[in-house]
Each structure stands twice: as C-alpha cells, then as structure tokens.
Amino acid sequence: MTDWTDPDTFAQALEHAETREKGNCFEDFEERDVIEHDPGLTLTKWGNEVWMGQTLNHDPAYWRPDAAADRGFEEPPIHPDYLTAATLGITVEDLSEKGGYFLGRTDVRFAQDAVYPGTDMSVESEVVNTATSSSRPQYGIVSWRTRAKDLETDDLLMSYERTNMIPRREPLETDGGATATEEDDDNDLPETFVTPEGGYFEDFADALEIADEENGAVAYRHERGRTQDDVTVAQLPLATLNTAKQHHNVDVMADSPSGDIVTYGDVTRSTALGHARSDERTWREVGFDDESFHTFVTPGDTVYAFTRVLEATDDASSDEAGTVRFQHIAFNQDDTPVYSGTRIAEIRKRSN
Numbered sequence: 001m002t003d004w005t006d007p008d009t010f011a012q013a014l015e016h017a018e019t020r021e022k023g024n025c026f027e028d029f030e031e032r033d034v035i036e037h038d039p040g041l042t043l044t045k046w047g048n049e050v051w052m053g054q055t056l057n058h059d060p061a062y063w064r065p066d067a068a069a070d071r072g073f074e075e076p077p078i079h080p081d082y083l084t085a086a087t088l089g090i091t092v093e094d095l096s097e098k099g100g101y102f103l104g105r106t107d108v109r110f111a112q113d114a115v116y117p118g119t120d121m122s123v124e125s126e127v128v129n130t131a132t133s134s135s136r137p138q139y140g141i142v143s144w145r146t147r148a149k150d151l152e153t154d155d156l157l158m159s160y161e162r163t164n165m166i167p168r169r170e171p172l173e174t175d176g177g178a179t180a181t182e183e184d185d186d187n188d189l190p191e192t193f194v195t196p197e198g199g200y201f202e203d204f205a206d207a208l209e210i211a212d213e214e215n216g217a218v219a220y221r222h223e224r225g226r227t228q229d230d231v232t233v234a235q236l237p238l239a240t241l242n243t244a245k246q247h248h249n250v251d252v253m254a255d256s257p258s259g260d261i262v263t264y265g266d267v268t269r270s271t272a273l274g275h276a277r278s279d280e281r282t283w284r285e286v287g288f289d290d291e292s293f294h295t296f297v298t299p300g301d302t303v304y305a306f307t308r309v310l311e312a313t314d315d316a317s318s319d320e321a322g323t324v325r326f327q328h329i330a331f332n333q334d335d336t337p338v339y340s341g342t343r344i345a346e347i348r349k350r351s352n
C-alpha cells in the first residue's frame with residue numbers, strides 16, 4: 001500500500017498534483033468589470049488601535065473620548081489610514097493576490113462624516129484601466145477604482161484609484177522585477193529650507209510666506225523612525241484580510257527580487273504619516289493623491305519621513321481649522337525614498 005507521507009513518495013505526489021491557485025491574472029481583468037469583494041470586515045476598536053499603535057499614529061482624538069469630543073467626534077473614530085488599509089486589504093484576494101507590486105494610488109477621498117468602530121464594510125472595485133508593461137512583459141498594469149460603503153446604510157465611506165503590476169498567466173512569477181529606477185540628476189533644490197515653528201495652521205501658513213520671500217521651500221524631516229518587524233510586515237496586513245503572499249510567505253518571497261517578505265504599502269505610508277502627524281495639529285484628513293511606492297521595504301528596514309508644505313488655505317469644514325496640502329516622502333535607513341504622495345489635511349488653528 002502506498003504511504004503518501006513517505007518523503008520520496010510525497011515529493012512525487014507534489015510534482016504530479018495540480019495547485020488550486022488563488023487570485024486573478026492580468027488577463028482576467030477587463031475594463032469596466034465591477035467586482036464585489038466577498039471578504040467583509042467590521043471596523044473594530046481593536047483593529048484600529050493595533051494599526052495606529054504600531055504605525056505611531058498616536059493622535060489622542062483616536063484613543064480618548066475627551067480628546068475625540070474636543071475635535072467634534074462622537075467617540076474615538078476609525079482612523080482614515082486604518083480605513084484605507086482595511087478597504088484595500090479586503091480587495092487583495094480578488095485583485096492582487098497573484099502577486100505583483102502595488103505601484104500607486106490617487107484620488108483617495110474620505111466621506112465628511114467620521115466612521116466609528118462597529119461599522120461593517122462592503123467593498124467593490126471597478127477595473128478602470130489595463131495596460132501592457134513595456135519594461136516587464138511578464139506583467140500587465142491594472143488600475144481599479146475601489147469604493148468602501150457602510151453595509152447597513154450604503155453610505156460611501158471612502159474611495160480611491162489604485163494601480164498594481166499583475167502577473168500575466170504565462171510565465172507566472174511571484175512578484176515584479178528589479179528595484180527602483182535610476183534617479184534623474186535634475187536636483188534643482190532651493191537654497192533655503194524653512195521649518196514651521198509649530199504644528200498649527202498658522203505655523204504652516206507663516207512658513208510658506210517666509211519661504212516665498214526667500215525663494216525657498218518649506219521642507220523638513222521628522223525625527224522618528226520605525227524598524228519593520230514581524231508585526232508591521234506580516235501581522236498588520238493579515239489583520240486587514242490582505243492575503244498578498246508578499247507580506248507573509250517567506251518561502252515564496254525568497255526567490256523574488258526582494259529576497260524576503262515586504263511591508264504592505266499602506267503600513268509604510270501610514271508609518272511615515274504617523275511621524276509627520278506627530279509634528280502637526282491635525283483636525284481632519286481630507287485625501288491623498290499621486291501616491292507611489294518607489295522600492296520595497298523589508299524586515300529590518302527603518303521607515304522615516306520627510307515633509308514638504310505645498311499650500312495653505314484659510315478654508316476648511318470648521319472655523320477651527322485651515323487646509324494644508326503636503327507632500328510626504330517615506331525613506332529608509334539608506335535615505336532612499338520608498339513612498340511619496342500628496343496629502344490634503346485640515347490643521348487646527350492656534351487661536352481656537
């Protein structure tokens with residue numbers, strides 16, 4: 001009688017057996033297809049707090065009822081970064097589990113009303129673009145518009161458009177090729193870098209005025225760094241139901257260009273944003289654009305943040321705040337940019 005657990009026999013069995021694959025290939029996506037994602041997620045206080053704690057998003061309004069009330073929330077709400085990561089996490093099984101890197105995202109917008117723990121989410125994505133990758137013929141590039149809704153009320157919670165490299169059916173590889181492209185050498189930096197005096201709206205507006213007079217830029221780095229470990233690389237994405245093997249299958253990833261599992265893009269950006277927010281008085285998050293992931297982050301890498309202030313306008317959803325547009329750049333211990341994106345946030349005014 002065949003002993004299927006005999007190592008030689010089992011090795012032969014593995015060779016003969018078909019693998020029941022997960023995920024979709026590039027050829028499975030057609031423009032205008034709408035995919036309703038089956039995995040659901042209840043946005044819990046626990047998930048929110050673990051995400052925020054580990055990414056250094058320690059804004060008290062998301063932790064303490066009194067601080068939440070001071071910011072006009074009914075109770076500590078779900079943080080927009082966790083909402084974003086959970087929305088994307090749910091979509092991975094259908095859209096990107098096959099592998100291929102998360103290249104970027106734009107038009108990330110949040111509903112004006114805060115989202116509270118206990119909200120059940122339903123998430124759907126529409127294929128908005130499919131394109132050939134000229135540099136990597138084994139991949140295609142797919143963009144989807146994703147919308148997260150409150151399952152009970154059907155209210156829109158957030159939406160965005162994301163772009164990934166997706167393997168073509170043949171040949172099948174685990175993820176996308178080489179590391180970042182050569183930087184161009186157009187380094188026309190201003191001579192003057194202005195740092196805001198504090199974290200209120202007026203500090204950003206004043207710094208922009210000074211920079212303007214001196215033909216400089218409001219640009220500064222944040223001190224904090226967060227080294228990537230098992231929690232940030234594997235646990236946080238799995239807690240959002242993100243099934244991408246890049247984050248938890250060391251065996252498969254050993255043969256990939258990174259040679260290791262990589263940090264979920266939403267963990268990298270949320271960590272950098274946590275560093276940036278620790279130097280400002282955030283009132284509300286409005287949205288993000290032009291987000292790009294330049295190279296991968298692996299366990300042991302440290303994520304730092306750099307901020308440029310682009311614009312400040314005295315107009316917001318509340319008289320207590322003004323609106324600031326930032327560019328945030330996450331970088332690693334070798335000073336290599338790993339993420340960049342612009343962010344619109346309402347920042348509290350000093351006078352109130």
Ligand SMILES: CC(C)(COP(=O)(O)OP(=O)(O)OC[C@H]1O[C@@H](n2cnc3c(N)ncnc32)[C@H](O)[C@@H]1OP(=O)(O)O)[C@@H](O)C(=O)NCCC(=O)NCCSC(=O)C[C@](C)(O)C(=O)O
Pocket residue numbers: 088092096097100101102103104105132133134135136141163164165176177178179180181242244246262263264265266291292293294295296297
């Ligand atoms: C992917 C790598 C290897 C390419 O590195 P490279 O130097 O070869 O790249 P490139 O030349 O800059 O880009 C390659 C192609 O992608 C295109 N491209 C590039 N960016 C965009 C964009 N935003 N929108 C649209 N297209 C874009 C670009 O135009 C080019 O097209 P081409 O092949 O036709 O010339 C390199 O950039 C890299 O390592 N990036 C880091 C990726 C990463 O670590 N992402 C986060 C972690 S993976 C993740 O979170 C997973 C997730 C969330 O779970 C999940 O999707 O399932």
